[in-house]
Amino acid sequence: MLEILSKEHDEARQGEAFTAGAGEQRSYARHFYIESYGCAMNFADSEVVASILMETGFGPVKGPEQADLILVNTCSIREKAEQTVRKRLTEFRQFKKKKPELMVGVLGCMAERLKNKLLEEEKLVDLVVGPDAYRSLPALVKEVEGGQKAVNVLLSREETYSDISPVRLQSNGVSGFVSIMRGCNNMCSFCVVPFTRGRERSRDANSIVAESRQLFEDGIRDITLLGQNVDSYYYFDEQLDKAISFASLLKMVAGISPLLRVRFSTSHPKDITDEVLEVMAAHENICKYIHLPIQSGNNRILQLMNRTYTREWYMAKVNRIREILPGCGISSDIIAGFCTETEEDHQDTLRMMESSQYDFSYMYFYSERPGTLAARRYEDDVPEAVKKRRLQEIVDLQGKLSRESNLRDLGNIYEVLIEGESKKSDQEWMGRSSQNKVIVFPKEQFQLKKGDYVKVEVTHFTQATLLGKVKVIEA
The missing domain is CATH 3.80.30.20 (tm_1862 like domain)
Structure with missing residues (x-):
């Protein structure tokens, strides 16, 4: 469909891996690693997949080298996205040389269109699962463990995963x-x-x-x-x-x-x-x-x-x-x-x-x-x-x-929800206004934390970020 030259910063559209939440205490015999590409919907789907896997005895890990199952949630909306996924799958194939029992799978939008190529021609993956077939993942994993390639890319007119509580493994807590x-x-x-x-x-x-x-x-x-x-x-x-x-x-x-x-x-x-x-x-x-x-x-x-x-x-x-x-x-x-x-x-x-x-x-x-x-x-x-x-x-x-x-x-005062520290300095907070603009401001003497609302006056800006100062702290 599209090829990107330039876009505003949007973390939900970058390739990103799931990591275990800070409060995760349960121990698991086997572990999974997910990378997600494309739209926010793919990231939400990966949270559903994580829930399904954790219910069947898989725990999340921070890196692919620790995993027994590597999954890539793919995007087909641009040619560049598919090229990026193929490159990652080629890199993961090198992991299998050191760990032959490692399973590698593709989820999401590339699944149906490229299933035969990925499974048979290029031999990059062991399983392919479409967006409506995530409930079948445990059964497909068993097929792979039995020495078979596994695929389910059937689309559904009913599936919404409404009864599955997604696991928020990559949340900023806000x-x-x-x-x-x-x-x-x-x-x-x-x-x-x-x-x-x-x-x-x-x-x-x-x-x-x-x-x-x-x-x-x-x-x-x-x-x-x-x-x-x-x-x-x-x-x-x-x-x-x-x-x-x-x-x-x-x-x-x-x-x-x-x-x-x-x-x-x-x-x-x-x-x-x-x-x-x-x-x-x-x-x-x-x-x-x-x-x-x-x-x-x-x-x-x-x-x-x-x-x-x-x-x-x-x-x-x-x-x-x-x-x-x-x-x-x-x-x-x-x-x-x-x-x-x-x-x-x-x-x-x-x-x-x-x-x-x-x-x-x-x-x-x-x-x-x-x-x-x-x-x-x-x-x-x-x-x-x-x-x-x-x-x-x-x-x-x-x-x-x-x-x-x-x-x-400039000069306007916006209510900002603090999402965390600025990437450039631990002496600054960053958050977004109601209008979805990122605003960065100094912590100063105020006792604020992630998840707090604060009034910020915009004093200047960079190309992609508003900069300001605290005006009123809400009780």
Whole structure:
């Protein structure tokens, strides 16, 4: 689908390994190690996998050299992501030379599409498990132990893992993900997700609220509700005999405690409603930030992408967000060089960025993903050099817009949830505002800790970070 040149810092999209939590005391005969790549949904899935494995006698370890089972939770959304995973699998194969009984497996979005290649042709893995088949992991591990290759990539119309309590092995102790739905019904022509994750199905709302409440009781203060398109969440509660929309679910989770911040990702422009915006406005603890992918600012390209909205519709939605939620942070996804894109089409995208005034964006140039509608229907005819040049223009413009956004923050006071110490100094705290901007400020004499809320005045900024000072400490 996409190839990335530049993006804002986003830890949830980096390859990252699970490590044992500080409070883990139980001893295990066998151990697993997971690396996750791609979107936040993959990281949430890895927490489900960890729970399943720990129930069957596997414990987490900090490094692959300590493991009996290595799992890589993969992403197919960009060619670069697949290349990174292949490189890691090749490195793990070297571990097997020293430890022949070591099992290596691939989870997630690369599983179905590349199962034969990974298992048989390249012989990089012993087991392949798709996003809807994680419950079968214990049985698949037994097959591998018996000398067989094991695979289950069947997609499901029902599986949501709603009864499994994820194990938070990589938590900072303040933030957590809660998956509210799986799959996607939007057949965007560039996207592989509907083919790797299946059709939309929503979790039981009561299980979502219960998981969120437990996280809050465990000390988590910032929850992100996850879905490929959260705005299309729909669950019919038979006991209450009523349907629960995403707006209703937001209200339910926000009602757990005013000290619990609630975020969500991702929204589709065609589906986000005034009701959702009004619920956000009515609840101070629902963060005032919306990720609203545009992909392209040209109507012809949007139609080829099967995005089902026009630039005019999108701009009206942005204006409505600004009207109901003044000061709301808005970010976007943007693709440069989609099939048949002309210079004028590209200029439409730049103009749309100027009109939308994004605080930050995830910016990519198009690379064809096998199996997508675009791969079957359209020629990938924009030269790579042109794609990269257009992408650089998008990146440069977003840099300008981000600077202007940060300038508007100067002198403002924001409530910041402290997530930990600054990466650069143990004499500084870092946290995020409701608008999802990172703010760093000195500890000074204040007796603060992770998970505290504090008022911070923005005094200056760097390219990606606001800098400030404490104004008022909340009781």
